Amino acid sequence: MKDADAAPVFRTENVCKIYDTGEVKVHALRDVSVSLFEKELAVLLGPSGSGKSTFLNILGGLDHPTTGRVWFRETELTTANDRALTRYRRDHVGFVFQFYNLVPSLTARENVQLVTDVAKTPMPPAEALALVGLEERMDHFPAQLSGGEQQRVAIARAVAKRPDVLLCDEPTGALDSKTGTQVLETLKHINDTFGTSTAVITHNAAIQQMAHRVIRFQDGRVDRIDENATRVSPAEISW
Numbered sequence: 327m328k329d330a331d332a333a334p335v336f337r338t339e340n341v342c343k344i345y346d347t348g349e350v351k352v353h354a355l356r357d358v359s360v361s362l363f364e365k366e367l368a369v370l371l372g373p374s375g376s377g378k379s380t381f382l383n384i385l386g387g388l389d390h391p392t393t394g395r396v397w398f399r400e401t402e403l404t405t406a407n408d409r410a411l412t413r414y415r416r417d418h419v420g421f422v423f424q425f426y427n428l429v430p431s432l433t434a435r436e437n438v439q440l441v442t443d444v445a446k447t448p449m450p451p452a453e454a455l456a457l458v459g460l461e462e463r464m465d466h467f468p469a470q471l472s473g474g475e476q477q478r479v480a481i482a483r484a485v486a487k488r489p490d491v492l493l494c495d496e497p498t499g500a501l502d503s504k505t506g507t508q509v510l511e512t513l514k515h516i517n518d519t520f521g522t523s524t525a526v527i528t529h530n531a532a533i534q535q536m537a538h539r540v541i542r543f544q545d546g547r548v549d550r551i552d553e554n555a556t557r558v559s560p561a562e563i564s565w
């Protein structure tokens with residue numbers, strides 16, 4: 327997807343993040359300068375503690391770098407105040423986390439509706455749930471759904487507000503390979519259908535094959551970026 331004319335959706339310049347816990351300073355990110363492009367699906371790979379989540383949280387406006395600059399399209403996030411960052415998250419970003427964070431007392435449809443009620447131009451909850459293959463399960467509660475189905479509800483919730491970017495932190499981390507594959511197929515489907523720029527963090531190296539580009543983290547740095555000449559769909563990846 328990185329055509330010669332592809333525009334960056336995110337750009338970072340010398341981003342450093344130091345967690346100062348008093349006794350020790352942890353350098354979570356060291357001089358990360360990288361772009362993610364419009365419409366691409368990027369996989370962020372790297373060992374535990376290499377800085378992937380910190381990086382994704384900064385892109386999503388959930389955390390601030392210690393130094394360095396970050397842009398979402400033309401907007402600099404690093405100079406935005408908390409109110410502007412809240413607006414940015416609400417209007418532009420869909421998050422998917424390892425644990426689905428669904429409200430147990432609400433049905434799948436109602437969980438999605440929590441977001442569509444406050445979004446600017448949402449799709450109807452039923453449409454979002456159909457997109458992730460759960461049209462038959464809309465009125466079920468989370469406890470009546472498998473882990474993979476719950477994660478797909480979480481994806482429907484993230485996508486229903488028609489975000490520009492989808493940031494996914496270990497979306498298959500709690501799932502077996504079969505349900506994990508369904509979740510990854512869902513993310514690919516959304517990227518293919520809407521061109522939603524998508525970043526997926528994983529520990530699982532096999533998953534990199536579904537990406538347009540693979541960004542490898544090591545010790546808080548971007549160690550290497552590879553573009554996949556041929557992509558493999560999640561259903562054909564064995565892991």
Ligand SMILES: Nc1ncnc2c1ncn2[C@@H]1O[C@H](COP(=O)(O)OP(=O)(O)OP(=O)(O)O)[C@@H](O)[C@H]1O
Pocket residue numbers: 345346347352353354372373374375376377378379380381529543
């Ligand atoms: N709130 C925090 N306070 C102190 N240190 C932190 C905090 N959050 C993250 N870290 C540290 O920053 C480093 C990078 O963490 P991060 O979670 O970004 O890595 P990761 O690559 O996403 O790891 P994992 O794959 O295990 O989630 C780690 O050493 C971690 O312990």
